[in-house]
Amino acid sequence: MKNQVKIGDVILANNVITAPMAGITDRPFREELHKMGPGLVFTEMISDKALTYKNCNTLALLDIKGEEGPVAVQLCGSEPQVMSRAAQIAEEMGAAIIDINMGCPAPKIIKNGEGAALMLDEEMATEIVKQVVRAVRIPVTVKMRAGFSQANINATSLAQKVEAAGAAAITVHGRTRDQFYHGLADWQVVQKVAAKVSVPVFGNGDIYEAQDALGKLQMAGCAGVMLGRGIQGNPWLVQQIAAVMQKNPEPAKPSISEIMLTIKRQLGREVELDGEERGIRKMRKHIAWYIKGYRNAALMRNKINQAQNLPELLAMLTAYEQELQQVN
Ligand SMILES: Cc1cc2nc3c(=O)[nH]c(=O)nc-3n(C[C@H](O)[C@H](O)[C@H](O)COP(=O)(O)O)c2cc1C
Known part of the structure; x- marks a missing residue:
């Protein structure tokens, strides 16, 4: 190898x-x-x-x-x-x-x-x-x-x-x-x-x-x-x-749906291991990094920081994904 x-x-x-x-x-x-x-x-x-x-x-x-x-x-x-x-x-x-x-x-x-x-x-x-x-x-x-x-x-x-x-x-x-x-x-x-x-x-x-x-x-x-x-x-x-x-072709950058799937999976595990409040808090910076450079990312980051519970945060992420899909 x-x-x-x-x-x-x-x-x-x-x-x-x-x-x-x-x-x-x-x-x-x-x-x-x-x-x-x-x-x-x-x-x-x-x-x-x-x-x-x-x-x-x-x-x-x-x-x-x-x-x-x-x-x-x-x-x-x-x-x-x-x-x-x-x-x-x-x-x-x-x-x-x-x-x-x-x-x-x-x-x-x-x-x-x-x-x-x-x-x-x-x-x-x-x-x-x-x-x-x-x-x-x-x-x-x-x-x-x-x-x-x-x-x-x-x-x-x-x-x-x-x-x-x-x-x-x-x-x-x-x-x-x-x-x-x-x-x-x-x-x-x-x-x-x-x-x-x-x-x-x-x-x-x-x-x-x-x-x-x-x-x-x-x-x-x-x-x-x-x-x-x-x-x-x-x-x-x-x-x-x-x-x-390894001199192989560089894989394509992840799509927005792949990024959102990754965020949701990581968020789910954070909440599972650390509880809803701490898990959401720990994920905030990660989410901000994942969406950096996308349209309205700063606005989205502020919204995410207000999310009180997991369903609310998941809904925000889904809505943002739809917003980005419509633009692209
Ligand atoms: C937030 C943060 C936490 C870090 N924690 C550790 C750590 O626990 N142990 C360690 O050896 N280095 C730690 N580092 C240093 C990184 O492992 C790495 O050496 C450093 O960020 C330089 O690499 P980079 O320029 O690719 O970021 C940390 C760096 C950052 C930014």
């Missing part, structure tokens, strides 16, 4: 994987992503401590049993022993891979020495990987940034150290912590890391189009790409990129 990537003993169907995104890549959205055939999907980041305390909301983030494809569970923490215990729990729950978060820029995470703060402490970052690798049978991967700041770009040196500690793959998001999500990702850093380690490297940052993904992959010489904000409201990007990577 072309573009096959192996992470430890996990064989991915292709080299297009989808990013962990807190508040976004929950189970209903992951179910939509699986339909597009990615090589791997990630959970939202999960706090190691909260997991070991068996916090109910945290355990819900680990609802991965029976998903259609392999799922990497991403853990966030700063203590090797707590991370190891959390990794064992995730393994028991069906994780295909444990991913360690070394990229989160949020101040409250950094303050605890977690996320991108680990890039400032290569020794601790390496120790975490070493102990987690020892604690579980499944592969352990790392997701990092280019560095903490422009003055401190250390992805290559950290990648080499975590590889030596047993990491089976590395994702590099080509921004620094100080950039948060602003500016452009620097794919030269991805290229440098890919040249220096033997495990698969996934490049991440600013992929919104299939051709763009191919260009970035070729420039960086990495094993695959990880898609972040580009899949928000557009899970179809996965299959478009996978097709282009």
Whole structure:
């Protein structure tokens, strides 16, 4: 199979994987992503401590049993022993891979020495990987940034150290912590890391189009790409990129009825898993992304935000679909 990537003993169907995104890549959205055939999907980041305390909301983030494809569970923490215990729990729950978060820029995470703060402490970052690798049978991967700041770009040196500690793959998001999500990702850093380690490297940052993904992959010489904000409201990007990577024709963009069907299915699952009120609230941003660029999308978004219950929201979506069908 072309573009096959192996992470430890996990064989991915292709080299297009989808990013962990807190508040976004929950189970209903992951179910939509699986339909597009990615090589791997990630959970939202999960706090190691909260997991070991068996916090109910945290355990819900680990609802991965029976998903259609392999799922990497991403853990966030700063203590090797707590991370190891959390990794064992995730393994028991069906994780295909444990991913360690070394990229989160949020101040409250950094303050605890977690996320991108680990890039400032290569020794601790390496120790975490070493102990987690020892604690579980499944592969352990790392997701990092280019560095903490422009003055401190250390992805290559950290990648080499975590590889030596047993990491089976590395994702590099080509921004620094100080950039948060602003500016452009620097794919030269991805290229440098890919040249220096033997495990698969996934490049991440600013992929919104299939051709763009191919260009970035070729420039960086990495094993695959990880898609972040580009899949928000557009899970179809996965299959478009996978097709282009395999030199197949790019599938047509989804029709409005396909988009509406996807929204309704995802909404139904959100409500099923989280209840009507929370499910509707969680879906609002997704719906806004799905309909972005369509006629009267802003008006529709305001309407949706007023919907009080599921039947009302479904009726709004159906009416909007009819309105769009009439125009086209
Ligand atoms: C809303 C949001 C939530 C995110 N949550 C996580 C997370 O939980 N773990 C993580 O490693 N990265 C997280 N990220 C970063 C993405 O995984 C990705 O690295 C980043 O968005 C860059 O890729 P992009 O330019 O394709 O969006 C998040 C990004 C966004 C926008």
